[in-house]
Amino acid sequence: MSLVVDGLSKHYSKSVHALDNISFRVNAGECIGIVGESGSGKSTLARVLLGLESYKDGRITINGKPIAPKKRALLREYRKSVQMIFQDATSTLNPKLPIWKSILEPLDNFKEITPSFLQAEGLSRKEVAEELLEIVGLEKKMVDRYPGELSGGQKQRVSIARALSIEPTLLVCDEPTASLDVTVQVQILRLLKALQKKTNMTILFISHDIRAVTFLCEKVIVLKNGSIVDQFGLEGIYHEERHPYTKSLIKAASIE
Numbered sequence: 079m080s081l082v083v084d085g086l087s088k089h090y091s092k093s094v095h096a097l098d099n100i101s102f103r104v105n106a107g108e109c110i111g112i113v114g115e116s117g118s119g120k121s122t123l124a125r126v127l128l129g130l131e132s133y134k135d136g137r138i139t140i141n142g143k144p145i146a147p148k149k150r151a152l153l154r155e156y157r158k159s160v161q162m163i164f165q166d167a168t169s170t171l172n173p174k175l176p177i178w179k180s181i182l183e184p185l186d187n188f189k190e191i192t193p194s195f196l197q198a199e200g201l202s203r204k205e206v207a208e209e210l211l212e213i214v215g216l217e218k219k220m221v222d223r224y225p226g227e228l229s230g231g232q233k234q235r236v237s238i239a240r241a242l243s244i245e246p247t248l249l250v251c252d253e254p255t256a257s258l259d260v261t262v263q264v265q266i267l268r269l270l271k272a273l274q275k276k277t278n279m280t281i282l283f284i285s286h287d288i289r290a291v292t293f294l295c296e297k298v299i300v301l302k303n304g305s306i307v308d309q310f311g312l313e314g315i316y317h318e319e320r321h322p323y324t325k326s327l328i329k330a331a332s333i334e
């Protein structure tokens with residue numbers, strides 16, 4: 079799956095240019111990080127990429143096909159291959175449902191999809207959710223729990239299980255570790271890395287934390303005030319040519 083963003087702009091008003099002429103490309107199986115401080119346009123970019131918001135200028139194509147948020151049929155087709163995880167797993171899981179029901183939501187929405195792990199016939203719906211829980215490192219017996227009975231890290235694993243259920247080719251992660259303890263952050267990043275290796279999905283990882291981005295991603299885009307100020311492969315992180323803003327992020331994170 080390749081994602082090409084070309085000259086993308088999104089203006090909320092004359093003075094608020096959340097995204098200004100953004101261009102980048104992600105190839106199949108790559109993990110790309112988008113790093114920037116609060117207000118740089120990261121979440122806007124995620125929402126536009128998911129087709130949740132329209133955009134003014136530019137083109138977004140996935141496997142050569144445009145994403146057109148106003149064309150429902152195109153958007154539905156697109157959503158079959160894209161999933162998202164958010165910072166706050168609590169708000170994305172229905173507190174009144176046992177987690178197995180939440181995990182199956184994407185599969186319920188796209189009944190035409192049969193993921194490879196469901197090729198074994200005769201699994202009950204709950205057993206499908208159990209399989210997914212195992213994939214994200216949780217015990218099967220947790221399947222009947224409610225979100226309120228899980229830790230922050232466990233909830234994020236559940237939301238990853240739900241995202242993986244339809245075997246997306248693109249996973250957009252918007253600050254998925256920002257509200258977790260440092261040790262749990264590392265566990266979730268390790269999980270995402272392992273899952274990416276196993277499934278070859280493309281990951282777009284959005285974060286204010288350049289440490290997390292460099293842990294997971296081989297390519298980095300630096301966003302500032304809605305514009306890309308720097309773009310590099312991980313091997314070039316310490317090159318002299320890095321933008322002063324990138325250098326300041328590296329310095330602040332003490333990863334010099």
Ligand SMILES: Nc1ncnc2c1ncn2[C@@H]1O[C@H](COP(=O)(O)OP(=O)(O)OP(=O)(O)O)[C@@H](O)[C@H]1O
Nearest residue numbers: 090094096114115116117118119120121122123286
């Ligand atoms: N719905 C909206 N209406 C008007 N302005 C908006 C809207 N959403 C975002 N903005 C503005 O667009 C700019 C980019 O916001 P965005 O939320 O994309 O940044 P961000 O990098 O994700 O920040 P944070 O890390 O704080 O969430 C900001 O100036 C913000 O105030």
